[in-house]
Amino acid sequence: VEQPMTTTEGPTTPTARSQRPGERRPPAPTRTIGAERYTSPEFLRREFEHVWSKVWQLACLGSDIPEVGDHHLYEIGRASILVVRSAPDTIQAFHNVCLHRGRKIKTSCGNSAELRCPYHSFTWALDGTLKEIPERETFNPLDDARLGLLPVRCETFHDWVFVCLDADAAPLSEHLGPVTDILEKYRFDRQYKWWSRTTSNNANWKNGMDAFQESYHARYLHPESVAFANNVDYPIWFYGDHSSYVIPFGIADEVAAAQITPNWDEALDAMEWSLDAFGEDTSMVAALRGLNPPEGTSIRDVAIPGIRPAMTGAGFDVSALSDDELIDDRHIVLFPNVVLNIFAFGYWLFRVRPHPDDPDWTTWDLWYFHRVPDAMELPPNAPNVEVPAGESVGAVMDQDLRNIPHQQAGMKTGVFPGFVMSDYEARIAHMHDVIDRYLGE
Numbered sequence: 406v407e408q409p410m411t412t413t414e415g416p417t418t419p420t421a422r423s424q425r426p427g428e429r430r431p432p433a434p435t436r437t438i439g440a441e442r443y444t445s446p447e448f449l450r451r452e453f454e455h456v457w458s459k460v461w462q463l464a465c466l467g468s469d470i471p472e473v474g475d476h477h478l479y480e481i482g483r484a485s486i487l488v489v490r491s492a493p494d495t496i497q498a499f500h501n502v503c504l505h506r507g508r509k510i511k512t513s514c515g516n517s518a519e520l521r522c523p524y525h526s527f528t529w530a531l532d533g534t535l536k537e538i539p540e541r542e543t544f545n546p547l548d549d550a551r552l553g554l555l556p557v558r559c560e561t562f563h564d565w566v567f568v569c570l571d572a573d574a575a576p577l578s579e580h581l582g583p584v585t586d587i588l589e590k591y592r593f594d595r596q597y598k599w600w601s602r603t604t605s606n607n608a609n610w611k612n613g614m615d616a617f618q619e620s621y622h623a624r625y626l627h628p629e630s631v632a633f634a635n636n637v638d639y640p641i642w643f644y645g646d647h648s649s650y651v652i653p654f655g656i657a658d659e660v661a662a663a664q665i666t667p668n669w670d671e672a673l674d675a676m677e678w679s680l681d682a683f684g685e686d687t688s689m690v691a692a693l694r695g696l697n698p699p700e701g702t703s704i705r706d707v708a709i710p711g712i713r714p715a716m717t718g719a720g721f722d723v724s725a726l727s728d729d730e731l732i733d734d735r736h737i738v739l740f741p742n743v744v745l746n747i748f749a750f751g752y753w754l755f756r757v758r759p760h761p762d763d764p765d766w767t768t769w770d771l772w773y774f775h776r777v778p779d780a781m782e783l784p785p786n787a788p789n790v791e792v793p794a795g796e797s798v799g800a801v802m803d804q805d806l807r808n809i810p811h812q813q814a815g816m817k818t819g820v821f822p823g824f825v826m827s828d829y830e831a832r833i834a835h836m837h838d839v840i841d842r843y844l845g846e
């Protein structure tokens with residue numbers, strides 16, 4: 406599969422804008438992406454068989470299961486995986502299936518000293534070894550060694566716990582590859598989850614992923630963003646199965662600015678509204694109010710010189726971040742199902758999971774993180790909140806999650822001939838190329 410711009414070390418964010426950004430993106434894709442990839446139950450089945458059963462997936466955070474005996478239930482397709490803290494510094498994963506008659510052992514996250522199936526009380530130790538079979542003398546002789554819980558590969562990157570159903574897959578570090586170098590700069594070891602929601606929407610998981618790997622739509626679906634984010638000037642990088650772009654923040658959108666130039670206060674209003682839509686602190690925006698800089702001065706021109714001393718003074722070592730990285734949105738898609746918007750102050754993580762049978766249904770996990778000062782202990786994670794489909798998960802995410810089902814419905818009309826794509830959308834084609842590779846096509 407051709408990868409038109411495969412780099413491990415992308416250019417840094419340019420400070421001089423408007424340098425024909427299309428040249429820093431792969432060409433507009435020419436491949437075919439038809440509706441059946443999004444609407445066909447058979448295609449979904451093949452994805453489970455060849456993609457989801459083979460690829461490393463973020464199951465939970467180590468900090469979600471801080472105590473020995475804490476377990477997190479990660480379910481993907483038909484697979485049900487129990488991620489268990491079996492010792493203070495050990496996390497293991499098992500198929501959540503009782504080896505007696507096949508019942509799921511756990512049906513939710515929780516804590517228990519041992520893993521006991523409620524049906525007949527077959528019990529395993531936290532490390533998966535068989536502990537007890539009630540009334541064992543009524544069975545034929547049993548080999549305990551063959552009745553340990555079925556292990557699932559489990560590896561971590563800092564606090565992230567990944568699982569993989571394929572015994573032959575390359576290690577996690579190889580799967581993540583150079584992406585980890587980027588994450589290290591932002592100190593992913595020093596972030597805690599302060600907001601957590603799970604919701605769902607009526608669309609295929611890839612329509613969800615696609616919406617979060619192009620920013621072409623921002624001018625139209627998120628019109629407030631044009632005052633403070635340049636969704637024209639984003640370079641694209643491919644990192645193996647993954648991809649990235651950087652959205653310059655604190656500068657007006659070039660296409661929109663050609664028609665209307667927001668003034669200083671309007672730009673700050675828009676930035677404040679958007680940060681607030683993610684529950685973020687807007688004090689930085691407030692600090693910029695009333696400055697009335699000369700016309701043509703961007704928010705980034707004024708903000709960048711202040712961010713480094715402010716963060717350093719508050720106990721954050723940001724020496725690894727360039728000036729641009731102090732304000733820009735570093736966007737990464739971890740194949741297959743994690744979207745990251747990374748800032749100097751923290752990051753937003755969106756994870757999508759397809760429904761086991763229904764190509765029109767996606768579960769969304771939205772986890773937002775803040776970096777804490779280097780000398781401070783990490784606070785505990787916020788508990789997860791279930792939000793019914795269609796209810797609000799923040800005004801900007803609502804714009805996206807409520808839009809996508811209409812795309813799914815349009816695809817199902819039977820007349821849609823397939824995508825045409827701009828170079829803004831090159832990452833979508835890349836993801837489908839990767840899927841095809843897993844499918845053996």
Ligand SMILES: [Fe+2]
Pocket residue numbers: 616622623626627805
């Ligand atoms: Fe969007």
